[in-house]
Amino acid sequence: MGVSKKQYDIIIIGGGIVGLSMALLLAESDKRIALLDRKGRVESFNPEQYDVRVSAVTPASVKLFEQLSVWADMVSLRVSPFTHMHVWDGQGQIQFNAASMGMNELGYFVENNVMLQVLWQRVLATANIELLNDIDLDYLQRHEHNSNIELHGGDTVLSAALIIGADGAQSWLREAAHMGITERNYQHHALVCTVKTEKAHDKTARQRFMPEGPLAFLPLGSAHESSIVWSSAPTHIDTLIQLSNDDFALALTEAFQSKLGAVIEVGPRATFPLVMRHAKQYVQPGLALVGDAAHTVHPLAGQGLNLGLADAALLAEWVLQDYAHKNERVNYSTLRRYERARKAENATMLAAMDGFKHLFGNDIPLLKWLRHRGLNLTNRLDFVKSLILQKAMGIAVL
Template sequence: MAGKADLVIAGGGFAGLGLALALKTELGAGFSVVIVDPVLGKGPSRDPRSSSIATGARRFLEKLGVWQAVADQAQPILDMVITDSKLDDPIRPSFLSFAGDVEPGEPFGHMVENRLLLDALVARAETLGVELRGQGASVSRYKLTEDGITAELPSGDDIATQLLAAADGGRSRLREQAGIAMHGWDYGQSGIVTTVEHELDHEGRAEEHFLPAGPFAILPLTGRRSSLVWTERTGEANRILSLDDAGFHAELERRFGLKLGELKVIGPRAAFPLSMRIARNFIADRLALVGDAAHIIHPIAGQGLNMGIRDAAALAECVVDAAALGLDIGSPDVLERYQRWRRFDTVSMGIATDGLNRLFSNDHDAIRLVRDVGLGLVERFPAAKRLFIREATGLTGTVPRLMR
């Protein structure tokens, strides 16, 4: 016989954990949530990446009681500089810079190591009474019933629920079972990620160098450390990753420069293929897609994780409002509201990041001239810069309550 829960979430990443915490925070102990993910219960996270947490996402995490656990290890982004040059240009002039607070004393973003934030989310979920099923457990399929949906686990410990949230990543099996197509393309690029230590203080400054192969982002971490997101054509990325330490350091220094003094790679290096994929629908019968199961975009604007958190905040609000009225939280009306809310925003961001990547990941002199003139114009108009900052913070459009 199947167990029961008000909501089942397949996937214990940022979006899945954020959704669970939002619902427990808003609806209390009487609302039962189960997260199923094979990684849960295997000890501290080993995710080597770091992420930019926009203002809206940071407010969300703060209201869930999570941010407080990582605040001391989160680096405020106080300034951002954008350059556009060829790889071997001796000088990389700054065409655009962003500085300032969203509100007094509130930076427009922070950098946090993924492993720290994931561990804080899991710890908070345990405190609030979210049931975590890990150690190899997964939701392999689902079955619709007369009055709900059943999450099927390979172990046979199925869970009957009103709503199933698919937060099981870009290769979501639940999305595939629902017959929801993903539309998009591969970029032929890979993002190399690692962490470096440098001799001089970054002073909270993020830098994004637009190079012909793609953006090379230097993102400040606490101490004299920075996280790198280094975009290359996939073949070149594989070549660079295969180099010995000295060869990798030489390639890194060509792109990073010596502005922050001597460099030392202190984190593992890895590469991830880059693509854009957006689900044709974000919902099916009693099923909602959140995070990478619904969308994957280019990291050029650092919005991937923030979009997943916004999905979680929006779906939680739809569920909370329905529950407050005594309605079925898995009904078509509830899910349609979520889809209307999130799909347009997602498509808009996907188009924007795709356009930026295509505009800057090339070496055509005429295009470089046009884009550099455009960057210079934005630099000269404070109102335009404020608009870009506001968009990057996740505080435009209809903002979920927990992100305000």
């Protein structure tokens, strides 16, 4: 049996939220794009039940979805705006309010399956993107102007001048190209779940920092439902996952200091190990990484996906500029420019999340004092708060 060879201009590996967005951004060129995923199809939206995976989506990411003309479709399925944020620990607290910052909302919580379904449908309807599912990648072969990817079984070879890895935390491309990684276990697992509470959430995102880790209640569209993210030591999360629904609801009510009254209903629980990862190289000639393939960060500030979308937006902008100059291939200098810009920005966020986790997960008296002074002072300084918020929303550089 002969080998089937398929030639594209761009191959994107990974059809998660970042990979799908990347493909749509690049489809603005006339290039032939293949989008590969090892899964059969994306999880679909279920109007009867909230997805257990929900992400805070910043105004900068909303802007990107608007640019792709997919935001209105997401809104028509289900998105949950939030107008207030309240963060506290045993010592101090900080509050944010959209109106006082001259904004209608601080951001949105969006179920991952809403984003995936809308983006996936748009990709299916885009003529120059070919979606290849159930793909099992075998090996990468590099040539001067082209790379080949051989699929498992050896009877199909896909080639392109540019290959983009949007293939998540365990990126196949990162490994295959030996791009290297710095990795550190946060010693936290995250437990996620949809819950119903006695009191309405009033569109307020709340997070309590405990020495063991943060617990967030993220408001959903219906006034009494929230998506929770509880990060703590793996043994603690193991215990929580084994509790009956009633006992888990009690443990949540207590840990959250009854801020929303009693937790009266809990949905299915899922857990994720939390690991900080940062690729040593984002690019090589003809190759680039975006999203979780390049970096993973603690979810305490809901930034992972937003950083990945910012990677995709910048890479697409500069790649499209190269194509617009009638370049057949993307210059390595363009890829290096992308790497320099995004690596510095992502490193800042990774370090900030590390600092936060360390600051709040520590009972050393000096740190406790700093935490108290820091949170309460910051609460009064509207200008500083506004800067922090803008940074967290991806619309300013501190």
